[in-house]
Amino acid sequence: MFYRENGQFKTSYSADQQIFPIAQDRWMILALIAFAFVGVPLLVDEYMFRAILIPFLILSLAAIGVNVLVGYCGQISLGSGAFMAVGAYAAYNTQIRIEGMPLIVSLLTGGFFATLVGIVFGVPSLRVKGLYLAVTTLAAQFFCDWAFLRIGWFTNNTASGSVSVSNLHILGWTINTPVDKYLFCLGFLVVFALLAKNLVRSAIGREWMAIRDMDVAAAVIGIRPMYAKLSAFAVSSFIIGVAGGLWGFVHLGSWEPAAFSIDRSFQLLFIVIIGGMGSIMGSFFGAAFIVVLPIFLNQFLPWAGSLVGVDISTAAVSHTEFMIFGALIVWFLIVEPHGLARLWSIGKQKLRLWPFPH
Amino acid sequence: MAFFIETLLGGLMAGMLYSLVALGFVLIFKASGVFNFAQGAMVLFAALAMARFSAWVPELLGLESKFLGNLIAFVLAGAVMFVLAWLIERLVLRHLVNQEGVTLLMATLGITYFLDGLGQTIFGSNIYQIDVGMPKDPVFLFENVFQGGVLVSLEDVYAACVAALLVAALSLFFQKTSTGRALRAVADDHQAAQSIGIKLSRIWVIVWFVAGITALVAGVIWGSKLGVQFSLTTVALRALPVIILGGLTSVPGAIIGGLIIGVGEKLSEVYLGPFVGGGIEIWFAYMLALVFLLFRPQGLFGEKIIDRV
Numbered sequence: 001m002f003y004r005e006n007g008q009f010k011t012s013y014s015a016d017q018q019i020f021p022i023a024q025d026r027w028m029i030l031a032l033i034a035f036a037f038v039g040v041p042l043l044v045d046e047y048m049f050r051a052i053l054i055p056f057l058i059l060s061l062a063a064i065g066v067n068v069l070v071g072y073c074g075q076i077s078l079g080s081g082a083f084m085a086v087g088a089y090a091a092y093n094t095q096i097r098i099e100g101m102p103l104i105v106s107l108l109t110g111g112f113f114a115t116l117v118g119i120v121f122g123v124p125s126l127r128v129k130g131l132y133l134a135v136t137t138l139a140a141q142f143f144c145d146w147a148f149l150r151i152g153w154f155t156n157n158t159a160s161g162s163v164s165v166s167n168l169h170i171l172g173w174t175i176n177t178p179v180d181k182y183l184f185c186l187g188f189l190v191v192f193a194l195l196a197k198n199l200v201r202s203a204i205g206r207e208w209m210a211i212r213d214m215d216v217a218a219a220v221i222g223i224r225p226m227y228a229k230l231s232a233f234a235v236s237s238f239i240i241g242v243a244g245g246l247w248g249f250v251h252l253g254s255w256e257p258a259a260f261s262i263d264r265s266f267q268l269l270f271i272v273i274i275g276g277m278g279s280i281m282g283s284f285f286g287a288a289f290i291v292v293l294p295i296f297l298n299q300f301l302p303w304a305g306s307l308v309g310v311d312i313s314t315a316a317v318s319h320t321e322f323m324i325f326g327a328l329i330v331w332f333l334i335v336e337p338h339g340l341a342r343l344w345s346i347g348k349q350k351l352r353l354w355p356f357p358h
Numbered sequence: 359m360a361f362f363i364e365t366l367l368g369g370l371m372a373g374m375l376y377s378l379v380a381l382g383f384v385l386i387f388k389a390s391g392v393f394n395f396a397q398g399a400m401v402l403f404a405a406l407a408m409a410r411f412s413a414w415v416p417e418l419l420g421l422e423s424k425f426l427g428n429l430i431a432f433v434l435a436g437a438v439m440f441v442l443a444w445l446i447e448r449l450v451l452r453h454l455v456n457q458e459g460v461t462l463l464m465a466t467l468g469i470t471y472f473l474d475g476l477g478q479t480i481f482g483s484n485i486y487q488i489d490v491g492m493p494k495d496p497v498f499l500f501e502n503v504f505q506g507g508v509l510v511s512l513e514d515v516y517a518a519c520v521a522a523l524l525v526a527a528l529s530l531f532f533q534k535t536s537t538g539r540a541l542r543a544v545a546d547d548h549q550a551a552q553s554i555g556i557k558l559s560r561i562w563v564i565v566w567f568v569a570g571i572t573a574l575v576a577g578v579i580w581g582s583k584l585g586v587q588f589s590l591t592t593v594a595l596r597a598l599p600v601i602i603l604g605g606l607t608s609v610p611g612a613i614i615g616g617l618i619i620g621v622g623e624k625l626s627e628v629y630l631g632p633f634v635g636g637g638i639e640i641w642f643a644y645m646l647a648l649v650f651l652l653f654r655p656q657g658l659f660g661e662k663i664i665d666r667v
Contacts, residue, residue, distance in 0.1 A: 329465070
């Protein structure tokens, strides 16, 4: 009843081509963004920010990056953690080596270097496809793990191998409380999400999708596979690199290479698969799922144990967490292989007809 | 020269073990098109089962002989792997038929998490020893050829022999038995195999079971060398370059690829490592495989990929 596009006539091309053609969508998104910027800081306590919201925002951003590559261009990548690491360390080096470097510029520089590394490790995609490619992207992962651990220059020769940044500020705004951090990340996320949403429906986005659906056919109709694949790698690793910089600078504050290990890559791929491949919206759903689930299990299991009178030790909780997490992933893939985004679009279809489905 | 040969031999031995893990990958990929990330978790799970059973069984039955205890433990662990294979087919694979490769890959990652948790819940998370009575003494070979001879750990030699035996047994199984022929038929063409009455679900159970057994053997060997601990799961990550180097669908490829990677890793670590700060084993194998794939995208022995519109 409320979610219908009847009567919304487009009278110009630009109106027809806007990002959200349906007025309700537009208002919803605007309201959501406004709520995220104004409402959430008023309502939520510090723990929520630190444990859930900030990781959620940054992982969503990274997942958008992964989605560009995996979901839109169809190149399976297990090296996303490495690109995050490149972003974080490059941003760190820019920040400490150049006096008075603005924070945003160093984060974007991190993204730029991640782009370079992404293109280099994207070159095999021109020859290698599918699961072979997935394994070759692991080369990026292990190489970067090694480089940031062993090459002292990257970590400014700190003895412990862990680097830290403090004193984040832009234009006189000092970012130190969780609310500040949240708003900072949210700003990045909104900008990049809108950019990505726009990009994937542009000419280049359609080229990516053509390559994903069948690269030989795409080449036949005149899409250059090299240009399309490498640009997907570039855009994807830029976004992932910025997310990595945020993860290091804002969320962790001080970090070592283990923060961007292969588990991070798997986590990002999980987010994309569970959220829905080829959907910007799905990246948010997936990230929320992956961030909240472990915290929920962590709280829920001891409570459930005490309910039946069993005292569950911390180790057992973490093992059970693993088991339930794994089982849920499998269950989820069986029930909805196209991810939460598919549920969302089914819901939207239903809502259009509601409450008179015939 | 002696040092070079030592390194080479060490690489070959390590490569043999990589081949074992890689073999599990290849078997499953050929028969069901699943890229089984859980192979590493299966290695750990099998090794944990073996380690605990070999401690529990003699205690329960009051056995004196260590050999008998180990044998029973091995059989029991094999049974556990069979149940696991059956459950995976029943609960996971059956429902994911015809899904995309990446979805299946994610499902096996889910299985990985589950197995990691399950293994440690049932068997505990301490570091266990497996003692199958392999001699640990080093021996010197070719003492009359080189000065000082070549130092070889007997344990490695035994391990390599066991691995070679297993590979031989597997290839016999594939070539000579009717089940083996059915497996090869399924690997060649699912539909054709089904149409002549081969049950896919049964084949999958068998294949996962066989992969489980190779995981068990690999787990026992690695476990008796390094102790059974969580880091065993990383063995799978070490074996991944092996399969893409050898070709995802080729059993001989897994073996030869394993040997190449094993040797390459050791030689690079010894001769290249000191110049760049060491620890390059882990990514060198991947780089080797990557560069190789640029020239031959299907791996050494993989089937040629032909794309048609």
